[in-house]
Amino acid sequence: PALKAWEKVISTTIWVMVALVILDWLPAVEAFLEQIALTVGESRFSLLMVLKLVVLIALYVLLALWISGVVEQQLKNAKTISVSFRVGMSKVIKVSLLTVAFILAMTEAGLNLASLTIFGGALGVGIGFGLQKIVSNFISGFILLGDRSIRPGDVITVGSTYGWVRELRARYIVVRNRDGVETLIPNENLVTSDVINWSYSDKRVRVRIPVQISYNDDPEQAMAIMEEAASASSRVLDYPEPAVRLMQFADSGIALELRVWLADPQEGVGNVRSDINLAIWRGFKEAGITIPFPQRDVHIKGEKLEH
Incomplete structure (x- = not known):
């Protein structure tokens, strides 16, 4: 789904660029977009720069996701490597490629990376409030991979959820029960709450x-x-x-x-x-063995009443 979304962005952009070139409107559109700008301190951010940044991010992210998908498939075919190591390496490679993709896109778009420090405080506040859970789940995923407490194929119980682990994702794990229902459990819950792993050291x-x-x-x-x-x-x-x-x-x-x-x-x-x-x-x-039901013997003591 992620690749399809990025493919739509890139294909739409290409068709728009082709149309502008055919109509010979591209230089005028670029000049117009360059005039619309926002100046923050010594840095200038034009609308043209932002559009270039979006297109380059889409292109490089698509390339990064494709490469990570190929590597992940190769790791799955390597039967000599443990499942936890394959999942961990896939996550590390994907995150690394996406990071490089964003850096390359910002550099080629003409964005001065040093100027981004002015957004450091706002980003910190955003992580502290809105992104706290996302970051926590992401980090918890690497913790689970590092200590190998939960692995694909393990049978676990978390709260009222019982089933076997099908996937370890960046933010959650997928647990499938006997009814075929798949439950997505955030990684943070697995680190901070009690988890029964029926097959941690022995599947029996x-x-x-x-x-x-x-x-x-x-x-x-x-x-x-x-x-x-x-x-x-x-x-x-x-x-x-x-x-x-x-x-x-x-x-x-x-x-x-x-x-x-x-x-x-x-x-x-x-x-x-x-x-x-x-x-x-x-x-x-x-x-002829009887399974008893709860019973009580009640003894009533009679007392002589005086009239």
């Missing part, structure tokens, strides 16, 4: 499934059924093997907990928990 994650049984049932039999239900799931790892623990003797029944390991959390955790719960329920039903 442990899932806990709590179950209660009645005090009238055999806990060892129930634990065996739960382990069998977990082993029947194709996504549950054989090692570490599924395990069941007796957690406590609760008010309504015996609290058990099944613990299983998954190697592909990006495929979803809730669906595995649902399948195992269903298999446990079927196994309990066949074995």
Whole structure:
């Protein structure tokens, strides 16, 4: 989209220039535009200079984006380079090329770079207020690339958002959930808030499934059924093997907990928990094991009333 916008600017400018040359109006238009000027201190900024600057910026930025796109594609094809390094290098190269493009455009337009110091205070105020979030997100993006805490392909949870990271951009990351919905999370949020990275050092994650049984049932039999239900799931790892623990003797029944390991959390955790719960329920039903509901025993003490 960015390249298309710049291409439209350049193509429109070229057609206007061609028309002025054909009509032999170009010298008169340049002289007229040069007369419209603003003087700030010792510097003079004419409308012609501004138009040249816009055209040159469009041309050089288009060239910079095209080169950075070619380099980014080459880095993607380099399978021996880590994903984080490829993303980081792509960002550095793009920013460097865009910076050079702006400097070259201002120089060729005849703009004295030293005169821009008078706008330093106004630029600082702008960054402090309007551009603060943009700059913060941009810097946070480089922090994430530097410490490699979040990488493309990682499965993360940020607030109520769960999914896997598809892209790391300059201002945000793209997280896709199991419903196919893509959420754009600003980089600053990832640096300043709590983030659960399910695959930070190891893609395997442990899932806990709590179950209660009645005090009238055999806990060892129930634990065996739960382990069998977990082993029947194709996504549950054989090692570490599924395990069941007796957690406590609760008010309504015996609290058990099944613990299983998954190697592909990006495929979803809730669906595995649902399948195992269903298999446990079927196994309990066949074995006659009861899943209790909350209950209380109420004892009423009667007192003899005197009339």
